[in-house]
Amino acid sequence: MSKNDKMMTLTHNLTSSISSLVQAVEIIAECWPENRELLDRMIPLTKDKGADVLLIWEELKEELRSNEN
Amino acid sequence: MNILVIDDDDLARINLTHILSGLILPEDILLETSNQKDALNILAQEDIELVFIDLDLEKELAGLEIISKALEHDAYPIVLSGREESEVVEVAYEKGCADFLSKPLTKDALKLVLQKFHFSKKYKNLKGVIFEKYVTQDDKIVRQLKKIDEIILSEMPVLLRGPSGTGKTQMARIIHDAIIGSRGEFIHLNCAEIPENLVESELFGYKKGAFTGADKDKKGLLELANKGTLFLDEIASMPLTTQQKLLLAIEEKTFYPLGSEKVVKSNFRLISATCDDIEENIERGEFRNDFYYRIAGYKILLPPLKDRPGDIPLLIDYFLKSGPRRIVLNSKAHALLEQYAWPGNVRELKQVIGRLQAKSSGIISDGDIKQLLGVITSEVVDSGGFLEISYDISSELIEQVLELGLLKVMANLEKVIVQNIYETNGQKVRTSIQQLQISTNRFYKIMKHSEKQEDDNE
Incomplete structure (x- = not known):
């Protein structure tokens, strides 16, 4: 995979994960606090997705730095 | 109805199923899975009608294989992906996906997809019905008719073109029966058979006293075609002023009957037909360009x-x-x-x-x-x-010549030919004259002569 392709994939993954996360947060807000079953499924996954976003962001920053060098 | 959602991103899948659950009926069942193997098992075992497929599962582009399997099981496949590469989108459509949606899906996008799915389900047998009633194996006609779904979804006006006798009226009727059926009327007007000064009153209707002879209110064909189909045959014969008024009525779905100040609403599906070269008519200034583009949303040529x-x-x-x-x-x-x-x-x-x-x-x-x-x-x-x-030459004809003389038989033959062409063309004068390649005067002279003969015989 070329550097450019990797950057594109990372950027895409980041925006896609953030969109998914935002959508999940909206659903959680909408269902709070009645739909306990759904919230129990979503909240841990939302945390994981948040962690994914941070990981992808770190990876993207690394890629940007290596490109500068 | 069973709906299957396939996505290896757990959060994205739950988001989607949650939004979907607000758009489907309570009796509909939502199934979900994160991998290809389970997806294929569910498709084989459950009666899935609608399936959302994430393009990239455990393997990249694994979703493409699921499209084919979904189609085998008669499910309606919709692909979800964050990918934007046009090659990927093209391959997915080639594989037979009904729609390709970008992730994450919005509620509006899902609403549209569900609407399209319900349309497709409702008109699943439409193509079969049409080919059963309009007998053809001609590639050009078949290709045009295979796109019939576009007519339904877009509600575009249809223009049927082709020479007289090729089945334009029949095709208009088939389209009406298939799409509207008994829910609305099929209103047919042959624009060539009605005097120019009466076309507007026929189409738009009139109020009592609107003109001499209007002794009571009359509904126009546009109003009668509400929720149904208005079929305008020989549209090229429509006067220019009427074209302008009809253009407005088609666009606004409202019109004023003659002599009335009260607007009438009518939601009709327009099908027009012509055997003329309308482009030529436009060049000669006999047909409005804007009206042509309005009525020719979807063209079907019957050779x-x-x-x-x-x-x-x-x-x-x-x-x-x-x-x-x-x-x-x-x-x-x-x-x-x-x-x-x-x-x-x-x-x-x-x-x-x-x-x-x-x-x-x-x-x-x-x-x-x-x-x-x-x-x-x-x-x-x-x-x-x-x-x-x-x-x-039949022996019967020779016998007639010997008995009555050549001139009488020739005159009679001329009459028979003209009448035959006239009847074959559904008593359309203009088309018959064109085919016979004679003047209007000559046509009427022969027809008058034949009517006189019939009267004498009576």
């Missing part, structure tokens, strides 16, 4: 029968089977019918088969066909600038 010889045996068979009486054609009779040019197209062929079915003998010979078609051009040779045409 003359001579340009689709493969359809002739199919149609012969179809009309023979659909007639009230079973008859058999010998091979020469069949060949004669297949070789004939059919200037009156499908309508003429149907009439000929109808007349053959009325014959006393159940076995039809080539002689019967020759007699029925009158004279069949058997050979045309260019000889020094003149056309030498040889005919098969």
Whole structure:
């Protein structure tokens, strides 16, 4: 995979994960606090997705730095 | 209805199923899985009607394989992906996905997809119905009719083009029956058969006292076609002023009856037909350009029968089977019918088969066909600038000449030919004159003469 392709994939993954996360947060807000079953499924996954976003962001920053060098 | 959501991103999958659950019926069942193997098992075991497939599962582009399997199981596949590469989108459509949606999906996008799915489900057998009623194997017609879904979804006006007798009215009726059926009326107006000054009152209706003779309110065809179909045959004959008014009525879905200040709403599906070259009419200033583009949202061309010889045996068979009486054609009779040019197209062929079915003998010979078609051009040779045409002349005709003299028989023959073409064209004067290549005066003179003769005989 070329550097450019990797950057594109990372950027895409980041925006896609953030969109998914935002959508999940909206659903959680909408269902709070009645739909306990759904919230129990979503909240841990939302945390994981948040962690994914941070990981992808770190990876993207690394890629940007290596490109500068 | 069972719906399956396949996505290896757990959060994205839950998001999607949650939004979907707010858009479907309470009795609908939502199933979900994160991997290809389970997805294929569910498709094989459950009666899935709608499936959302994430393109990239445990393997990249694994979703493409699921599209084919979904189609095998009669499910409606929708692909979800964050990928934007046009090659990927193209491959997914080639595989047969009904829609390709970008992730994450919004509620509006899902609403649209569900609407399209319900349309598709409702009209699943539409193509089959159309091909059952309009007999053809002509590639050009088949290709056009296969896009019939576009007509339904877009509600675009349809323009049917083709020479007289190719089945434009029948096609309009088929489209109406398939899409609207008994929920609305099929209102048919032949614009060429109605005097120019009456077209508007017919279309828009009028209030009592709107003009001399308007002694009571009358609903127009536009109003009668509400929730149904307005079929305007021979649209090229519509006066320019009426075109302008109709253009507004089509766009606004409202109009004013003549002499009325009260607006009338009408939501109709417009189908028009013409055998004229409308582009030429536009160049001559006889047809409005804007009106043409409004009515020609979806064009269907029905070519003359001579340009689709493969359809002739199919149609012969179809009309023979659909007639009230079973008859058999010998091979020469069949060949004669297949070789004939059919200037009156499908309508003429149907009439000929109808007349053959009325014959006393159940076995039809080539002689019967020759007699029925009158004279069949058997050979045309260019000889020094003149056309030498040889005919098969029936013995009956020779006997008439010997008895009445050539001039009387020729005059009679002229009358028979003109009447035949006129009837074959569904009594359309303009088309008959064009085909006969005679002047309007000559046409009426012959027709008047034939009417006078009929009166004398009575």
